[in-house]
Amino acid sequence: MSNKFFSLxxxxxxxxxxxxxSWPHGMDWLYEASAExxxxxxxxxxxxxxxxxxxxxxxxxxxxxxxxxxxPAFRRELKQYLGARIACAREDRGHFGRTGAAAxxxxxxxxxxxxxxxxxxxxxxCGEDILAAYRSLQDDGQVEVLTSAATHGYLPLLSExxxxxxxxxxxxxxxxxxxxxxxxxxxxxECGYRPGYSWRAPLGDRAPVDRAGLDEILKQEGVGCFFVDxxxxxxxxAKGVYNERFPALKGLWDKFKDAYHPVEESVKSPYESYLxxxxxxxxxxxxxxxxxxxxxxxxxxxGDGRYLEFHKKHFPGGLRYWRxxxxxxxxxxxxxxxxxxxxxxxxxxxxxxxxxxxxxxxxRPQGGAIAALYDTELFGHWWFEGPEWLYLVxxxxxxxEVRPRTANGCLEALPxxxxxxxxxxxxxxxxxxxxxxxxxTSWIWDKIYLIEEDAVKLxxxxxxxxxxxxxxxxxxxxxxxSSDWPFLISTRSAxxxxxxxxxxxxxxxxxxxxxxxxxxxxxxAEERLLEVWEQQDGIFSEVVxxxxxxx
Numbered sequence: 001m002s003n004k005f006f007s008l009x010x011x012x013x014x015x016x017x018x019x020x021x022s023w024p025h026g027m028d029w030l031y032e033a034s035a036e037x038x039x040x041x042x043x044x045x046x047x048x049x050x051x052x053x054x055x056x057x058x059x060x061x062x063x064x065x066x067x068x069x070x071x072p073a074f075r076r077e078l079k080q081y082l083g084a085r086i087a088c089a090r091e092d093r094g095h096f097g098r099t100g101a102a103a104x105x106x107x108x109x110x111x112x113x114x115x116x117x118x119x120x121x122x123x124x125x126c127g128e129d130i131l132a133a134y135r136s137l138q139d140d141g142q143v144e145v146l147t148s149a150a151t152h153g154y155l156p157l158l159s160e161x162x163x164x165x166x167x168x169x170x171x172x173x174x175x176x177x178x179x180x181x182x183x184x185x186x187x188x189x190e191c192g193y194r195p196g197y198s199w200r201a202p203l204g205d206r207a208p209v210d211r212a213g214l215d216e217i218l219k220q221e222g223v224g225c226f227f228v229d230x231x232x233x234x235x236x237x238a239k240g241v242y243n244e245r246f247p248a249l250k251g252l253w254d255k256f257k258d259a260y261h262p263v264e265e266s267v268k269s270p271y272e273s274y275l276x277x278x279x280x281x282x283x284x285x286x287x288x289x290x291x292x293x294x295x296x297x298x299x300x301x302x303g304d305g306r307y308l309e310f311h312k313k314h315f316p317g318g319l320r321y322w323r324x325x326x327x328x329x330x331x332x333x334x335x336x337x338x339x340x341x342x343x344x345x346x347x348x349x350x351x352x353x354x355x356x357x358x359x360x361x362x363x364r365p366q367g368g369a370i371a372a373l374y375d376t377e378l379f380g381h382w383w384f385e386g387p388e389w390l391y392l393v394x395x396x397x398x399x400x401e402v403r404p405r406t407a408n409g410c411l412e413a414l415p416x417x418x419x420x421x422x423x424x425x426x427x428x429x430x431x432x433x434x435x436x437x438x439x440x441t442s443w444i445w446d447k448i449y450l451i452e453e454d455a456v457k458l459x460x461x462x463x464x465x466x467x468x469x470x471x472x473x474x475x476x477x478x479x480x481x482s483s484d485w486p487f488l489i490s491t492r493s494a495x496x497x498x499x500x501x502x503x504x505x506x507x508x509x510x511x512x513x514x515x516x517x518x519x520x521x522x523x524x525a526e527e528r529l530l531e532v533w534e535q536q537d538g539i540f541s542e543v544v545x546x547x548x549x550x551x
Contacts, residue, residue: 003366003367003368005369005402006405007284007370007407007409008390009187009407010057010058010059010060010375011060011374012038012059012062012377014029014065015064015152016537017029017030018073024494025497028081031078033376035081035082040379041379042134043387044390044391046125048142049140055137056142056394056403058143058185058407059145059146060148062150062152062171062187063147063148063170063540064152070129079119082115082119085115086112089115089317101336107337135180143406144184144406146186146407147172148171148186148187148189150166150174151478151539152482153478154190155214156214156426156433157192157445158481160455161211161212164217168186168218170543173544177542184224184225185407186226190435192425193232194424202437202445203449215279225281225282225411227285227407228285228286230287232422233422268418270370271287271369272368273411274419277421277422284410287360287370290357293353302324304324305325306342308324308337309322320337320384322336323337323338342385346385347392350393353389354400357402358401369410369414370402436486436487436490440490444486450506451476451509451510452477455473466521468534470516472508472530472533472537475540476509477505477509478540479539480502480509485498485499485501505537
């Protein structure tokens with residue numbers, strides 16, 4: 001048996017967008033990720049399973065995403081979205097026929113067929129239930145599904161251990177609801193980690209307090225293994241995963257890089273598993289070499305000129321008909337997409353990737369595990385050909401000395417023997433927190449810390465007759481803590497939307513807190529307003545409090 005493994009870890013997350021807009025920001029994010037990433041990857045896993053090949057991949061879903069994928073309104077509207085894409089392809093056919101764009105005209109048939117097949121797969125194979133389809137794969141031993149923090153809160157910067165514990169505990173509860181078991185592993189949002197120490201809030205003048213490390217809280221909650229970026233283990237310069245795709249981050253990083261001093265590199269290998277000190281929770285380490293091949297749009301596979309261009313779309317439908325052509329080509333210089341040419345290139349890229357994995361582990365007779373960590377949306381959404389590339393990689397690995405294997409499968413075959421004290425950091429540029437906490441986003445953290453202070457006062461305090469208010473306060477707190485709001489502001493990708501959402505959840509949480517602590521009951525107008533908020537922000541039918549009780 002081979003003792004060399006490839007453990008692919010995909011992280012799936014969309015912030016809570018139900019009832020909060022559609023286009024250009026909101027529900028369309030959820031439709032696009034489902035149509036272009038979650039469903040195509042499901043098809044890849046099913047194809048491999050039918051061919052007698054176990055995919056052996058890990059895929060996480062944040063609880064906030066699980067709740068949205070399971071919502072009946074989303075299932076209904078995803079079918080409408082796919083139907084609309086089919087209609088767009090047909091309408092575009094008439095347009096390109098009239099304008100004489102023969103090469104693009106033929107692509108309308110490609111997109112019509114692609115979306116028709118996807119709609120049939122969603123209805124007939126998945127039973128219109130994406131989570132249930134992934135659960136079936138896990139129950140069959142084909143994949144491992146992981147959980148994450150409730151609303152993808154950026155855990156290292158939360159000011160209260162109970163807030164961290166609440167995000168983790170809610171994440172485990174929602175996972176059990178949809179997957180019928182305890183989570184086998186946990187994705188730390190943005191691979192953000194903080195050890196235990198005397199911690200001082202980065203804003204305000206509060207006194208330092210002794211904090212538990214994130215690994216200690218994961219241990220207490222029993223949510224399995226976790227993952228960190230390579231620089232937390234080995235030191236050296238941290239190279240963020242987002243800067244290429246979001247140019248605004250380069251300007252942000254320029255403000256902080258002078259203060260960044262890389263930790264001296266050590267000899268620890270990212271191809272081994274480790275135990276976190278002091279908890280003893282096992283963790284795997286992101287491999288930067290294999291990661292760059294998919295993350296990078298310049299030096300990686302997605303930048304190949306034959307692949308579909310992400311940024312150029314034909315409006316009003318928004319379908320893409322052009323290829324990358326070259327990284328230097330402007331949008332007006334992009335040439336028509338050729339699916340057959342892209343398919344040919346995939347074979348070469350898949351072979352190159354497998355060769356690279358074999359070389360990385362070739363000098364290790366003791367074996368090892370390469371953990372490749374990516375956002376799920378890179379496969380299909382950002383890089384349209386990504387799911388098919390993954391199919392070819394996993395098929396080739398079934399004949400290689402490096403075998404695909406889940407994270408817990410790797411830990412079982414290569415048990416960790418060394419305990420490591422990890423430093424603080426993330427997989428953002430510079431390896432720290434600047435992407436989420438900076439001059440443009442500090443006001444959000446001020447608001448988060450105020451609501452955390454309110455929540456501390458909940459402990460052992462009854463609120464008779466106000467259970468609904470308490471539950472909605474908890475929801476608004478979770479939603480305010482979403483890491484998406486500072487991220488979208490920092491990347492300038494949906495700044496107004498993120499600012500409005502953060503302010504809205506704070507205002508609602510503060511109002512709900514006032515209703516909780518006053519002796520009077522809610523009046524008729526307040527009852528109606530509560531009903532509106534419950535409809536708009538009705539995430540988590542069961543809310544688990546930090547003490548473990550159900551609200």
